[in-house]
């Protein structure tokens with residue numbers, strides 16, 4: 504079977520998490536900063552380390568079969584690729600931001616203004632949808648300094664904590680797009696068995712990340728109440744203890760309602776609660 508190629512960011516915000524995800528999928532490869540292509544020793548796959556801007560086109564054109572890249576870059580490059588899986592990292596939003604002392608108050612006030620951005624395609628589309636015309640000034644980075652230099656009235660750039668906006672005297676004005684890292688593939692290749700195998704592995708790692716393994720002890724008389732709080736994947740595992748009045752319950756809990764669930768379990772009589780990370784969940 505043909506060896507696949509997956510393109511990931513060489514260095515930058517998505518590099519570390521992309522490498523970690525592939526390693527957690529059981530793929531074994533060297534990660535030297537100097538090598539731009541790395542073979543996987545235990546799967547027919549090669550990893551290409553690229554600038555993130557180039558990844559969507561490499562995948563569209565079939566130079567790479569798969570890629571990991573931010574949704575923002577996919578929309579900006581306007582390529583035709585398949586979205587195979589959202590990956591839960593690299594979360595940020597593309598926002599229009601204005602100086603703290605700006606007179607801009609409503610969307611309509613952007614009409615005729617100069618907006619600096621590294622995302623001219625997405626911004627143009629947004630302005631069109633809102634029937635606005637602005638002077639888009641395309642720059643490749645450090646967009647946040649442009650209003651202070653008198654180059655623009657507003658900016659359109661990625662924001663996550665908002666720290667960069669704040670330290671440049673800017674405030675968020677309106678959201679244009681929210682984005683996270685996604686696994687993409689070449690259109691029409693989705694059914695390739697190797698691609699399907701990789702998607703399954705990625706999904707099992709993501710499912711595991713979203714859940715915790717919990718072991719707790721409870722008196723048999725309180726078991727029913729505890730079971731009601733713990734759906735598990737099918738249902739919880741109940742194990743007898745040496746003391747016959749007690750049992751141990753094993754189950755998985757979604758990370759998002761973890762603390763709420765733990766306090767409900769304690770109120771229902773759970774004791775000695777042990778929480779463990781999960782490596783993979785294969786359904």
Ligand SMILES: Nc1ncnc2c1ncn2[C@@H]1O[C@H](COP(=O)(O)OP(=O)(O)OP(=O)(O)O)[C@@H](O)[C@H]1O
Pocket residue numbers: 512513514515516517553554555556572573574575576593594595661662663664682683684
């Ligand atoms: N502040 C942020 N928080 C979270 N994710 C972000 C943030 N900034 C960018 N990202 C996401 O990470 C991706 C890569 O960001 P990075 O800043 O490393 O890109 P870059 O400078 O264009 O890198 P390259 O050298 O590969 O072209 C972005 O396209 C976006 O999807």
Ligand SMILES: O=P(O)(O)OC[C@H]1O[C@H](OP(=O)(O)OP(=O)(O)O)[C@H](O)[C@@H]1O
Pocket residue numbers: 516644645647660661662663664665666667668
């Ligand atoms: O809201 P914050 O958490 O402050 O993040 C926002 C900043 O992060 C990104 O740049 P990055 O730091 O990746 O540098 P770059 O412009 O060199 O890519 C983005 O372009 C913003 O400048």
Ligand SMILES: [Mg+2]
Pocket residue numbers: 554555556
């Ligand atoms: Mg880039």
